[in-house]
Amino acid sequence: MAKYKLLAEALRQKILENIYQPGSKLPSESELQKQFALSRQTVRNALELLEKQGFVRSRQGSGTYVADREAEEQNKSKRIAVVTTYVDNYIFPRIIQGIEGVLSQEGFQVQIAFTGNRIWKEEAVLKDLLEQDLRGIIIETTKSALPNPNLPLYRRLQEKGIPILFINSRYPQLDCPVVCLQDQEAGRLAAECLLAKGHKKIGGFFKLDDGQGIRRYQGFVEALRDGGIRIEEQNILWFDTEDALDFGSMEEQIVKRLGTCTGIMCYNDSTASHVMEIWKQHGISVPENVSVVSVDDTDLAELGDVGLTSVHHPKEKLGEKAARQLVSMIRSRIPGISYEFEPYLVERNSVKNLAE
The missing domain is CATH 3.40.50.2300 (Response regulator)
Known part of the structure; x- marks a missing residue:
């Protein structure tokens, strides 16, 4: 792990353990430089990462302060977008039901959209999401086996600091977690x-x-x-x-x-x-x-x-897992972890035994 990420993690742990309390001022860049024997640029990179993750706030000419995350949380949007290829048939209602159940319990509001597994519709949905005040996105990929022209739109959402989690499949070019079946x-x-x-x-x-x-x-x-x-x-x-x-x-x-x-x-x-x-x-x-x-x-x-x-x-369980993963990403301000459900066979009577 890069040195600045190690420093950011060390400071983040101190914030989470209330060693550095909300509103308190962090040691100056020069103090951190001496304490950890790192370059000034490394320290700056660490503080910039912590600010991007929402743990600290810099004040011009004053220094860097621990963010009051609970107070900030109250003022932020509670909306989460859930985008699937289809909405009203097959496995999708139960996936959405699992997602909605967990997010509602956690105090979030769900808005649903669908792409019809069409690239142009995915583009329109993503452009609309870019204009909205969102806390996170759970989205199913569109034609994920093919090159996708909408990846720049996903990257713009990431640049806005909106956590993105995929379900069922993912785009390997994007650094986003996925919850899916094996x-x-x-x-x-x-x-x-x-x-x-x-x-x-x-x-x-x-x-x-x-x-x-x-x-x-x-x-x-x-x-x-x-x-x-x-x-x-x-x-x-x-x-x-x-x-x-x-x-x-x-x-x-x-x-x-x-x-x-x-x-x-x-x-x-x-x-x-x-x-x-x-x-x-x-x-x-x-x-x-x-x-x-x-x-x-x-x-x-x-x-x-x-x-x-x-x-x-897993359907509903997949939706529940995806929702919990996204909530964790939102609240911890750190990248999420992918999860794959282990499959099992349900035997009925559509297979003839030729070995008998």
């Missing part, structure tokens, strides 16, 4: 379920423009490789956000490339339910003709004609 492990678990039931001709249907789809595919590939099964590229089918609006346009491909497999893994329950409906129309039965595993363990996994075996997504 998607790669989820893909591995789904594939291992098929392998354990004796399936060898295994296909997959994955989303190519979201990071979750890429990571789930990675886990899927690893499981097949470790199980001694060769990936057959003609049995791997990809779709994007536009395709998901109308899987009917992919009907011929789905039947041709996936219908000949004994088992397939789908990106999520929504994808699986569409695929199973197409197969039903073509007389392909689940699990008699083909077995299906998926990810997210939503209501869709239980509502169809066949109960869908699916890797569990």
Whole structure:
């Protein structure tokens, strides 16, 4: 760690322990320079960092004073923006419910927006947030597997001192924490379920423009490789956000490339339910003709004609965790820590046991 960061941390601990109390004056730059045997520039950098984090306030010609953070807290906005790709369907209502429950308990107000997983809509939302008085942002990435032109807007929000926390996926170019499912492990678990039931001709249907789809595919590939099964590229089918609006346009491909497999893994329950409906129309039965595993363990996994075996997504717990992480970032004034939920498989009756 850089010397100025070590000094800032030492002073921050003294502030938190009330050795330096709110309103009190810190030792001068020259005194700190002598006390810690550091250069004047190092001391200045440390004090600037502490001021950026909200622990101290500099007064021209007077010195540096410990901020009265409780008094300042009372005068600050209580609004937190929650931005997801979608709002009113699938896993999102329960994620938002988890976020809202924790933030309300902590005295914050929640404003919700959605991007529709569209780059242009994300841009509009971020520009609007830049004009607002916010304490923090919880946001789901938009097409995170692709280069994103909106990263400068995120950096402008960071420069304003607004903590940002991602859910479900992240942009690796930004130094922001993420709360998500271990998607790669989820893909591995789904594939291992098929392998354990004796399936060898295994296909997959994955989303190519979201990071979750890429990571789930990675886990899927690893499981097949470790199980001694060769990936057959003609049995791997990809779709994007536009395709998901109308899987009917992919009907011929789905039947041709996936219908000949004994088992397939789908990106999520929504994808699986569409695929199973197409197969039903073509007389392909689940699990008699083909077995299906998926990810997210939503209501869709239980509502169809066949109960869908699916890797569990934490949903409401993920929202709660994200909210607590953001509150900690706001109050501690230090960067947050990423967290990944460990997945587990929920077995129903969509997988036929070929090993019997």
